[in-house]
Amino acid sequence: MRRTRLPAGFVLGAATAAYQVEGAWDEDGKGESIWDRFAHTPGAIADGSTGDVACDEYHRYPEDAALLRELGLGAYRFSVSWPRIVPAADGRVNRAGLDHYDRLVDELLGHGITPYPTLFHWDLPQWVQDAGGWADRSVIGRLAAYADTVVRVLGDRVATWTVLNEPQIFVVLGYAAGIHAPGLRDPALALRASHVVNLAHAEAVRAVRAAAPAARIGSAFKVEAAYPATDDPRDGAAAERHHALVAGWFLDPLLRGRYPVAYVDQEAAIASMDIRPGDMEAMATRFDFLGLNVYSRAIVAHDDAGGPSAIRRLAGPGPRTAIGWEVWPAALHRIVRRIDRDYGHPPIYITENGCAARDGPGPDGRIHDADRVAYLHGHIGQLARAIDDGCDVRGYFAWSLLDNFEWAEGYGQRFGVVWCGFDDGGRRIVKDSGWWLRDLAASGEIDYDDSLA
């Protein structure tokens, strides 16, 4: 084991997203989002719940800002709800929605906590979906206009903007797998939507840069290190296709001017995407940082029956979190090294990392989430290892500050370092993992195993 110190200025924070924590789903002029519509559809959410109330952060944000300070966390990554700001198809701006984020940002700053807003974390306005959602090019200008509105209001106090959260997830789970809003099961549509998302992403980055030229702009990408199942070169190639599907598809067109090879018949895939003259040029983007959302890894084998990418995922030997994801901390080190290498040594933030557990208060009223403490220790340790290897990592955000609405899983999967009593008036209790983060923030020191692969 090696003991090391996180770099001076390293940002240690926690993250949430609007639909998962805010509640107040129809208050103060907010419009309906695709997640309101989806969660209100019987059978869509595992426990039949909705985000109507969630953690009630819309009203309790002063308490949550105070909690962040108590935990010694210097930054809060939250998201802005697009349908709160632009509730209807007429494009009118809802001042009451903006006022909420105005107050939230001021509250955070008052506690010495740096705001890290994300502009889009999956709660697309229903009116945008009704016009075709991410599969229709009208979303490009709409996202840019919304981004411009928010950045012009908060930009005097916000220095760092995250534009999109995990485009791969909202496209694949929402348009192909049907398990996230808007619940579509149309892989061909998802492929076309992925291209529109990339165009909209680039345009939104331009809008944010125009509205706040001095700001640092990035996005949060889902990434997971892909481990070939065997030494067979075909498994190695399958692992590369998996990485291309998850990460490269949403990074490479913006940063390298091309789509990576993610399909066995790549030409057929590209031909179905409605790529028009000028699109590849329009997608060229400059990010000031890359946000990486890291939870687990993928073990991948070649499989001719494995769909258009011919891949099959295998279960690994590591322990599993409550949601079933393998715990493999070295995967974080591996993926950070890879992104550092492939994209020219960019500044990196881990914009999400954490684990689900079914924890709750014990007889002493406290929450002894030893598994989560071990998870955070292992992963932040491997991040420190990547920093010691020379990667330019600027910060880490634990997912999540609070137990919250875990999308299709509802409230059954608790990711928070702070417990939220959904049947107990929304009471917050800091878990052992929250106190462990406080100690890390105070010492700045962590150890890691540099023999892990």
Ligand code: IFM
């Ligand atoms: O809760 C989600 C978050 O909204 C996006 N990234 C993964 C988390 C855990 O599933």
